[in-house]
Amino acid sequence: MLKPKLKVISVAHQKGGVAKTTTVCNLAVELSKLFNVTVLDLDPQKHTTKFNNRRDQPYKMKDIKNDKELISHLQNDDDLTIIDLGGYDSSLARTALLLTDLVITPLCDSSYELDGLVDFNKIINKIVEKQPGIKCKVLINRVHHADKITYANIKAWTDKDSNHFDIYQTVIPSNSKYKLMLSEGKSITELTSGTPAIIFNKLVNEIIEDIKG
Numbered sequence: 001m002l003k004p005k006l007k008v009i010s011v012a013h014q015k016g017g018v019a020k021t022t023t024v025c026n027l028a029v030e031l032s033k034l035f036n037v038t039v040l041d042l043d044p045q046k047h048t049t050k051f052n053n054r055r056d057q058p059y060k061m062k063d064i065k066n067d068k069e070l071i072s073h074l075q076n077d078d079d080l081t082i083i084d085l086g087g088y089d090s091s092l093a094r095t096a097l098l099l100t101d102l103v104i105t106p107l108c109d110s111s112y113e114l115d116g117l118v119d120f121n122k123i124i125n126k127i128v129e130k131q132p133g134i135k136c137k138v139l140i141n142r143v144h145h146a147d148k149i150t151y152a153n154i155k156a157w158t159d160k161d162s163n164h165f166d167i168y169q170t171v172i173p174s175n176s177k178y179k180l181m182l183s184e185g186k187s188i189t190e191l192t193s194g195t196p197a198i199i200f201n202k203l204v205n206e207i208i209e210d211i212k213g
Contacts, residue, residue, distance in 0.1 A: 001036050004080045005213035006135075010100040014123065015116040016087030018106045019141050021047045022178055024084040028052075028059045029187035030204045031080060035211070038079040040064050042096060043086030047182055054185025067095045074099045080211065089123065097127045102135045102210055105165070108142035109150045114157060121162055128164050135210060136165045139203070141172035170203040 009027070011020045025048055028039045039061045041048040052058045060079070064070050070092060074081060083100070085093050097103065105120060107113045117138065124136055138158060140151050151171055158165045175196045177188055189197040 002034050002212075004035050004211045006080075006101040006211045007078075008074055008081045008083065008096075008100045009102045009104060009207075009211075010083040010085050010096055011104045011106065012083075012085040012093070012097065012100075012120075013105045013107070013116065014087060014089050014120050015113075018087075018108055018113075018116075019172075019178075020087065020106055021045075021051070021084055022181060023104065023106050023139065023141070024048050024082055025051045025181060026187045026189075026200060027204070027207065028082055030189065030201070031082070031207070031211075032059050034208065035080040036060075036078070038062050038073075038077060038081050040070070040073070040081060040083045040096075042070075042092060043084045045086065048084045051182050051185055054183070056185070064092075067092055070095055071099065094123075094127070097123070097134075098131050100131075100134060102137065102207075104137055104139055104207075106139045106141050107150075107154060108140075109144070109147055113150070114153060117154070117157070117165075118161075121165065124164050134164075137210070138165055138167045139170075139172070140167070142174050142178075143171060145173040147173075168203060168206050170199065170206055172199060172203065 011024045031037050143150050158167050177191045177196050188200050
């Protein structure tokens with residue numbers, strides 16, 4: 001297994017319904033092929049845990065109940081840790097962000113997405129004051145395959161108005177296979193070898209470059 005230079009990835013946004021859990025589950029499966037991965041499900045709904053429980057080959061997970069356990073794990077574990085932070089703000093979520101190397105913030109094509117990102121950026125600004133080395137990347141997903149406007153709008157915002165966020169080049173289009181994932185316990189690449197899997201693997205390659213530093 002490869003040794004990651006970047007140790008902690010948090011998939012985070014204070015807004016719900018933007019595919020954080022879907023992103024975590026797919027990344028856990030793909031990155032476990034290259035790295036020793038531990039997944040922390042800090043979302044009260046525990047959909048990442050439920051997905052893993054349905055898998056024939058579960059990825060490694062660790063149950064975290066409080067800030068002390070989280071700090072102990074992140075300071076002492078050599079695995080690549082992927083955290084599903086859920087759509088909420090809390091002491092535990094803030095602690096996770098303070099100890100995170102890479103924040104991935106999924107967004108879809110709702111007209112409210114940029115407003116939500118601007119609000120989340122206020123939290124990130126406070127985190128960066130204490131943790132200057134953190135990387136923050138926006139992931140556009142759940143968009144129509146012909147939608148170019150959402151990416152353009154978010155890219156313009158990251159270039160002009162955000163000091164901390166960048167954006168992944170890969171855009172994940174909507175696809176019915178993603179709706180099957182959680183109930184099937186299979187990642188997008190396990191459900192299909194077609195276009196959705198090819199596109200997601202492009203994203204994985206971008207994230208691997210971040211992990212390698």
